[in-house]
Amino acid sequence: MPDSERLYLGLDVGRTIRGALVGCEGHIFTQRRVVAEVSDPQVFIDQLVDTINTLNSAEEADGRVIAAGIGWAGMVDQRAQHVEVTPNLVDISAFDLHHELERATGIPVIFDNDANVAAYGEWRTGAARGFEDVFYASMGTGIGAALILGGRLQRGSRGFAGEFGHFKIDMAGLECACGSRGCLETMASGPNIVRRVREKLFSDPSFSISQLAKDMEGTLVCERVFRAAMEEDELALSVLRETGMILGTALASIINLLNVEVVVLGGGVMAEGEFLLGPIREEAQKRTMPPAFENCRIVAAELGKDAGIIGAALLARDSHKDSFLAGN
Ligand SMILES: [Zn+2]
Incomplete structure (x- = not known):
């Protein structure tokens, strides 16, 4: 055939x-x-x-x-x-x-x-098409990642490489499902974006006028936070800006370590990625060695679900x- x-x-x-x-x-x-x-x-x-x-x-x-x-x-x-x-x-x-x-x-x-x-999908037919050195991260309920270096998918010795969600960003941070503390996932996954919205609302009275305040009784989901951001809700915008800064900080270490040509960001949390991409790029630029940052694009995935x-x-x-x- x-x-x-x-x-x-x-x-x-x-x-x-x-x-x-x-x-x-x-x-x-x-x-x-x-x-x-x-x-x-x-x-x-x-x-x-x-x-x-x-x-x-x-x-x-x-x-x-x-x-x-x-x-x-x-x-x-x-x-x-x-x-x-x-x-x-x-x-x-x-x-x-x-x-x-x-x-x-x-x-x-x-x-x-x-x-x-x-x-692999993004590399062959999506946002990473044509690149040889790629870091891909998927952000949703959890945070996963994959590495393509020198035109090959790199899995580590047994296949366990790419656990970006368990990248340590805070030595004294929250306990993570993996058994460790302060992992990226405990701050920037979908459920943790929602958790931080709740915390900010309760700790800062100026946010009580937020449209998200009335959702606190029921189940608040990450999509709702993005929708509020589209309507310029200050609480939603502030939490998403901070999430972008956290992700940008973690990605700066990746770019410094691996000198990839492109970082592709996908997953449910990136569905409305424009609220995150700006702060991610800004923060990554501040924290990356300039020649490595200049050589690297940070883009949203193209293939969606x-x-x-x-x-x-x-x-x-x-x-x-x-x-x-x-x-x-
Ligand atoms: Zn973890």
């Missing part, structure tokens, strides 16, 4: 399982989503098998699916193709899921973590090609 007719499956697995049938250049033909089962591992595995089999038997697939890529919200041992830790999902670490999925679907599968596949499914499929495309060429 000519390369141009080959199709791939891309799955992005978190609290929602998203799967897509993707063309060899990253075009999405069809997609499916299902809320992930969080208590029964066998039901969860059946959901994954069903997602792959349904996409593979879709009319558009036409027997042309070559391989599937899966990005996991968690830590994946790259060498063993084993999912080690999935903080917000059912615990599947005891299963040989890679073998199980290949057996149940008859399709070669490749695992990676969700930030790596999203970065599809980065993971497109990237997982393209990673499957390129990995399959590599192993084929290597004679495996």
Whole structure:
């Protein structure tokens, strides 16, 4: 079959399982989503098998699916193709899921973590296209990141590199879910942006006129903070400005350390990224060695929520090609 007719499956697995049938250049033909089962591992595995089999038997697939890529919200041992830790999902670490999925679907599968596949998508068809040295960070409920250096995705020795969310920014900071303290995630993730809005409102009476004050009784979500910022709410603007400064400080260390050409920022928190990008750039510039900053752009991601499914499929495309060429 000519390369141009080959199709791939891309799955992005978190609290929602998203799967897509993707063309060899990253075009999405069809997609499916299902809320992930969080208590029964066998039901969860059946959901994954069903997602792959349904996409593979879709009319558009036409027997042309070559391989599937899966990005996991968690830590994946790259060498063993084993999912080690999935903080917000059912615990599947005891299963040989890679073998199980290949057996149940008859399709070669490749695992990676969700930030790596999203970065791969942005690198191949999105905001990092054409660059060789890229830092990608995804900001949502958690903060993940991926590194492309010298034109290769770098995963570290076992696949655990890129845990940018657990970058230490405050020695005396809050306890983090990882067991440490003062991680970037404890300040700049979606839920922590909301936490800081609440704290600021209670500690500074001048913010009591904020439109967010009346939301405090119910569930305040990060999207609401961005909406308030669009309406020029001072409290929302102040917390987002500060969030940008925190992220800019963390990114300055990345730029100083790695001298990347581009920093791509994605994830749900960046959906209204203009409130963050300005302060991020300003703060990063103050804290980066000037020649390294001048050589580096800081931009918003382009593929939105599809980065993971497109990237997982393209990673499957390129990995399959590599192993084929290597004679495996
Ligand atoms: Zn942490």
